[in-house]
Amino acid sequence: MTPLTIILLLTAVITCQAFNLKTTRADFPKINLQRHNGTDPNLAYSPPVYPSPWMDPEANGWQEAYAKARDFVSQLTLPEKVNLTTGVGWMGERCVGNVGSIPRMGLRGLCMQDGPLGIRFKDYATAFPVGMTAAASWSRNLWRDRGKRLGRTHYQSGVDVQLGPAAGPLGRNPTGGRNWEGFSVDPYLSGIAFADVITGIQSEGVVATAKHWLGNEQERFRQAGEARGYGFNISESMSTNMDDKTLHEVYAWPFQDAVHAGVGAFMCSYQQLNNSYGCQNSKLMNGILKDEYGFQGFVMSDWQAQHAGVSTAAAGLDMTMPGDTTFNSGLSFWGGNLTLAVVNGTVPEWRIDDMAMRIMAAFFKVGRTVGNQPEINFSSWTQDTFGPANMAAGENIEQINYHVDVREDHAYHVRESGAKGTVILKNNGVLPLKKPKFIAVVGEDAGPNSHGPNGCSDRGCADGTLAMGWGSGSVEFPYLVTPDSAIQAQALQDGSRYESILDNYDWEKISQLVARPNATAIVFAYAGAGEGYINVEGNEGDRQNMTLWRSGNELIKNISAINPNTVVVLHTMGPVEVDEWYDNPNVTAILWAGAPGQESGNSLVDILYGKQSPGRTVFTWGRAHEDYGVDWLREANNGNGAPQDDFEEGAFIDYRHFDRDYPPGSEKAPIYEFGYGLSWSTFDFSNLQVEKRNVQPYKPTTGQTIAAPVLGNFSTDLADYTFPSDVRYLYQFIYPWLNTSSSGEEASADPHYGQTAEEFLPPGATDGSPQLRHPASGPNGGNSQLWDIVYTITATVTNTGSVMDDAIPQLYLSHGGEGEPVRVLRGFERVERINPGESRTVRMELTRRDISNWDTVSQNWVVTPFEKTIWVGSSSRNLALSSVLP
Numbered sequence: 001m002t003p004l005t006i007i008l009l010l011t012a013v014i015t016c017q018a019f020n021l022k023t024t025r026a027d028f029p030k031i032n033l034q035r036h037n038g039t040d041p042n043l044a045y046s047p048p049v050y051p052s053p054w055m056d057p058e059a060n061g062w063q064e065a066y067a068k069a070r071d072f073v074s075q076l077t078l079p080e081k082v083n084l085t086t087g088v089g090w091m092g093e094r095c096v097g098n099v100g101s102i103p104r105m106g107l108r109g110l111c112m113q114d115g116p117l118g119i120r121f122k123d124y125a126t127a128f129p130v131g132m133t134a135a136a137s138w139s140r141n142l143w144r145d146r147g148k149r150l151g152r153t154h155y156q157s158g159v160d161v162q163l164g165p166a167a168g169p170l171g172r173n174p175t176g177g178r179n180w181e182g183f184s185v186d187p188y189l190s191g192i193a194f195a196d197v198i199t200g201i202q203s204e205g206v207v208a209t210a211k212h213w214l215g216n217e218q219e220r221f222r223q224a225g226e227a228r229g230y231g232f233n234i235s236e237s238m239s240t241n242m243d244d245k246t247l248h249e250v251y252a253w254p255f256q257d258a259v260h261a262g263v264g265a266f267m268c269s270y271q272q273l274n275n276s277y278g279c280q281n282s283k284l285m286n287g288i289l290k291d292e293y294g295f296q297g298f299v300m301s302d303w304q305a306q307h308a309g310v311s312t313a314a315a316g317l318d319m320t321m322p323g324d325t326t327f328n329s330g331l332s333f334w335g336g337n338l339t340l341a342v343v344n345g346t347v348p349e350w351r352i353d354d355m356a357m358r359i360m361a362a363f364f365k366v367g368r369t370v371g372n373q374p375e376i377n378f379s380s381w382t383q384d385t386f387g388p389a390n391m392a393a394g395e396n397i398e399q400i401n402y403h404v405d406v407r408e409d410h411a412y413h414v415r416e417s418g419a420k421g422t423v424i425l426k427n428n429g430v431l432p433l434k435k436p437k438f439i440a441v442v443g444e445d446a447g448p449n450s451h452g453p454n455g456c457s458d459r460g461c462a463d464g465t466l467a468m469g470w471g472s473g474s475v476e477f478p479y480l481v482t483p484d485s486a487i488q489a490q491a492l493q494d495g496s497r498y499e500s501i502l503d504n505y506d507w508e509k510i511s512q513l514v515a516r517p518n519a520t521a522i523v524f525a526y527a528g529a530g531e532g533y534i535n536v537e538g539n540e541g542d543r544q545n546m547t548l549w550r551s552g553n554e555l556i557k558n559i560s561a562i563n564p565n566t567v568v569v570l571h572t573m574g575p576v577e578v579d580e581w582y583d584n585p586n587v588t589a590i591l592w593a594g595a596p597g598q599e600s601g602n603s604l605v606d607i608l609y610g611k612q613s614p615g616r617t618v619f620t621w622g623r624a625h626e627d628y629g630v631d632w633l634r635e636a637n638n639g640n641g642a643p644q645d646d647f648e649e650g651a652f653i654d655y656r657h658f659d660r661d662y663p664p665g666s667e668k669a670p671i672y673e674f675g676y677g678l679s680w681s682t683f684d685f686s687n688l689q690v691e692k693r694n695v696q697p698y699k700p701t702t703g704q705t706i707a708a709p710v711l712g713n714f715s716t717d718l719a720d721y722t723f724p725s726d727v728r729y730l731y732q733f734i735y736p737w738l739n740t741s742s743s744g745e746e747a748s749a750d751p752h753y754g755q756t757a758e759e760f761l762p763p764g765a766t767d768g769s770p771q772l773r774h775p776a777s778g779p780n781g782g783n784s785q786l787w788d789i790v791y792t793i794t795a796t797v798t799n800t801g802s803v804m805d806d807a808i809p810q811l812y813l814s815h816g817g818e819g820e821p822v823r824v825l826r827g828f829e830r831v832e833r834i835n836p837g838e839s840r841t842v843r844m845e846l847t848r849r850d851i852s853n854w855d856t857v858s859q860n861w862v863v864t865p866f867e868k869t870i871w872v873g874s875s876s877r878n879l880a881l882s883s884v885l886p
């Protein structure tokens with residue numbers, strides 16, 4: 001044991017519970033909710049999977065990027081490689097995350113910027129609809145277009161890596177705080193939207209980030225520190241506990257699509273999964289993501305989600321964000337500590353090389369070139385034109401905001417996506433509006449924020465119409481077209497009389513207004529949600545309940561009691577309780593618009609007046625919150641240890657749960673089922689045809705990987721890594737260098753004092769020899785045969801009504817066998833502009849993965865022997881056609 005080895009052990013901060021268990025990667029351990037006799041026999045457990053897989057030079061779609069990355073990384077010094085992996089610290093530079101630069105090679109430090117619906121903190125940029133509204137259009141054209149436009153927005157601002165899109169949370173909990181950032185609680189729908197948006201972003205030269213991997217389904221307890229701030233005395237973040245089958249078939253499913261689409265980056269999550277932190281969970285990162293799914297890009301931590309040094313590197317983390325241990329601590333688990341750990345051999349050289357390779361390969365894959373990165377033309381920390389380029393240090397005052405307008409013509413997309421993602425839940429014939437004589441708009445949710453559209457930081461308040469959620473997934477509105485202004489503009493054009501009252505509590509005036517003759521009352525109500533660091537009126541991210549805010553329910557009931565033509569418009573981040581009024585005959589129409597972004601009012605007018613075709617709901621509308629069978633964990637249930645959230649319902653969330661427990665006609669059957677939505681016309685489905693395709697039988701993957709490549713030499717003399725004398729130290733900035741070249745003896749207090757790397761790390765972690773391939777593995781999302789098309793399904797959709805309209809046929813499948821959902825979504829298409837009387841053929845394809853189940857024993861996808869039925873129709877409960885798969 002050299003003194004060098006000793007000091008590195010001090011730097012390796014260890015908290016992972018799974019580390020001393022003797023399992024290697026070749027054993028393909030399965031996650032099981034059964035309790036393990038490891039550190040705590042009562043807790044769900046995540047098995048260790050080591051070593052961390054290195055890139056595959058032959059991976060489809062990555063070969064060229066690999067070669068370029070190899071050429072680049074081979075020329076780097078160790079501190080330069082470390083610079084790629086470690087953020088410069090919170091507010092160290094202009095983006096929400098920046099890694100160190102490599103000036104010698106002409107690489108400016110990569111800029112990582114939120115988020116899923118636009119570019120956070122930048123002026124003159126577009127506020128797109130939230131993911132959930134975008135999803136409700138069921139339009140792949142719009143999703144790809146969204147991706148491209150988001151990509152361009154980021155590219156033109158100088159962003160290298162966009163921190164989005166999101167498919168986790170998936171939306172298990174109907175009131176989960178960040179469900180809106182993703183697409184839908186259905187993994188299939190979510191996966192396709194996710195992949196389409198990623199493809200679009202990356203086609204514009206920006207790396208997309210699939211987040212959050214995995215199980216971040218609620219805000220409360222996601223970070224122990226944040227939870228303590230809310231008065232919960234817990235020492236560790238919560239653990240989301242799920243079994244291996246549910247993980248593969250539900251929560252990880254869209255992420256597999258992301259890998260298949262070639263996504264460049266993943267973000268690991270704050271909370272633990274099966275009692276191992278997301279950013280040091282070797283089963284999740286090494287095992288499922290990099291081995292089984294063959295992910296070739298890099299994994300970055302969520303902000304402050306890294307809790308250990310060497311062990312996170314061994315578990316598959318490639319980049320730490322924002323680089324400091326906690327915001328502005330000036331300390332890092334990596335940076336100089338990673339340099340040291342590589343020099344003394346705790347982190348094998350091949351691992352740091354692989355980290356650098358993955359980051360640079362993602363960069364090259366999207367078409368970026370070194371020396372040619374667009375300028376970062378904004379600062380996340382101020383909108384002032386001049387200010388410190390290094391905000392945390394307050395140094396280097398210069399022009400940091402160039403106020404570049406990156407909006408192009410995205411407003412057209414936003415308006416169309418907001419309209420096509422608006423769902424008509426009820427319409428007694430009042431819609432589309434035709435020059436109504438008198439429109440009376442009521443509700444705060446129709447009007448402006450009294451402090452301006454960006455009046456609350458990160459949109460964290462309830463004031464005026466809800467067009468976005470709050471938190472890091474928000475952006476600055478360049479303007480916000482309120483429903484009040486847009487409907488008024490249309491009313492004036494039509495010669496309608498128009499009045500609005502935007503105060504929910506001015507009942508005296510409201511009742512007088514809506515009681516007047518000929519009043520078409522349009523009542524607005526909302527329910528917001530967001531990220532856990534902001535508490536909006538008692539909602540600490542997650543919604544406390546499923547009721548409308550600001551007495552919206554009472555408002556609707558009171559108005560519809562006196563007005564016989566009450567149109568309800570809902571801006572909500574998921575389902576709300578509508579049971580008390582939805583079937584009141586005076587409620588003549590109900591619309592859900594989610595959160596439509598900057599063109600909110602215009603999108604709504606396009607639907608209210610029938611200028612655009614509406615969408616279909618991407619979640620179930622149950623009668624009551626309790627009927628969903630799940631809820632976010634509200635109490636710390638494990639003393640001051642990590643709260644435990646067991647996903648005991650497995651796959652049975654949203655419609656899978658309702659279909660099993662509340663069939664049609666039962667008391668708790670949903671009011672509006674998943675996939676439902678009215679359109680302007682009526683459609684008939686006929687002529688279902690199933691063609692079985694001739695594909696090779698599925699072969700589990702065999703063979704071995706190459707040995708881990710090592711790219712270049714490095715000195716083992718600590719003196720070569722001390723802070724260079726010609727660099728000025730910036731306060732709180734994270735560097736790759738060491739403070740001292742002395743090995744020090746203070747390490748003796750460390751419990752790992754004296755251990756070698758092999759003793760200190762879990763078995764196999766330092767092994768760079770060729771590894772057995774996982775049977776379900778393959779580059780680009782797993783065994784390539786999973787993507788074979790095994791059935792082609794066609795059906796005819798006919799417009800039987802009298803107006804041109806879009807139909808959204810949906811295909812559902814039952815896998816058969818015990819314990820399986822009644823049916824799951826496996827195909828859909830938005831068929832646009834079908835003329836009255838016209839028929840169109842829709843064609844949907846089933847891949848092998850679509851008809852398979854995850855087998856926990858063979859650790860592979862299998863087509864079970866049970867009869868499989870498919871249905872085609874207009875929603876999950878309105879399925880006109882069916883057939884058994886031959």
Ligand code: NOJ
Binds near residue numbers: 114115472
């Ligand atoms: C935390 C959020 O969870 C993540 O989604 C976001 O990208 C980072 N903060 C950076 O703002």
